[in-house]
Amino acid sequence: MELTISLLLLAFVFHATLFTSFQFRAAQSNAYDQLRTELAKAETPTGPLNTDENLVVAGSPVALLQAPSIGLSVTVLEGSSSEVLRSGAGHRRDTVMPGQPGTTVILGRQLTYGGPFGSLKDLQPGDEITVTTGQGVSVYRVFGLRRAGDPLPEALQSGQGRLELMTADGLALFPSGVLHVDAELITKTNKAAAQVIAYSALPAGEKAMGQDQGAWFIAFFWGVFFVLAGVTVAWLWRNWGKWHAWVVGIPVLLALGVTTADAVMNALPNLL
Structure with a gap:
């Protein structure tokens, strides 16, 4: 669980500071x-x-x-x-x-x-x-x-x-x-x-600092998928071994983490 939370926070920071800049430039x-x-x-x-x-x-x-x-x-x-x-x-x-x-x-x-x-x-x-x-x-x-x-x-x-x-x-x-x-x-x-x-x-x-309240539902939806993926990776860790779990789970968790972070960003105030 600690790894899952860490990856989510890492994905959010990466998305907010770097990936969104690439999106903006395009x-x-x-x-x-x-x-x-x-x-x-x-x-x-x-x-x-x-x-x-x-x-x-x-x-x-x-x-x-x-x-x-x-x-x-x-x-x-x-x-x-x-x-x-x-x-x-x-x-x-x-x-x-x-x-x-x-x-x-x-x-x-x-x-x-x-x-x-x-x-x-x-x-x-x-x-x-x-x-x-x-x-x-x-x-x-x-x-x-x-x-x-x-x-x-x-x-x-x-x-x-x-x-x-x-x-x-x-x-x-x-x-x-x-x-x-x-x-x-x-x-x-x-x-x-x-x-x-x-x-x-x-x-x-x-309006200034306005928020799309409906976007929080989408963020919650992706957050649930992210948590389920984290639970699955934990199961793989115990039953397959840590290296198999890392190879299969980390890319999936990072992808879901970025998607969840993107949904959260869309729900935050519009001037951030």
Whole structure:
């Protein structure tokens, strides 16, 4: 049993710190290629609805966000659920698209799945953030970082644009809250698109530190299989001998451990 638990913990650490980064890079490569193609064809969504007047599919690439001062370049996807944030930064669907009048909110993970927003804390007032969308290139200037309890920025004036970046704050995997980066639009505003989703209508899993409660059932399901595999390996150890058990059992336990870890990661808060 001690070996089983150790392998599970090892699989979780390996998955969270290494394997998720590989997943993120592959997903980002595909998303960037799709975004570049759609920008060239003028097919990138510029609002919550596509050309067929249906909601843009969650996970669709909508922008490229770059912050040169911290070496950040990430493709932004539509939606902000834990599943979407495995593949990139996520545009919160109740807010305007970057470059449009109003406040755009983009969420990203601090550590896991590439941790694209892990360096947000290093941004300084005056740093510029560039966002490329189907409406062109918009430039924002950072004017503040804030945490829970800090005063909110002044209300936007009519026609102004703002960008708010959000990620987990504090120790990695043990967040103390949410870090907000506020930036003002310093280029001209683009034409606004009609908003059809209110913040109150967003699923809880798409808000900051949101969780997909249904994902815990899947994690439990895989956890049961992992425990059963551990019991089987223990039986083999006693009846076949330790070397046979190692050869047969360790690959199976590692595979199930990574799968279980992946399911757990999907159930944890979306900004980790």
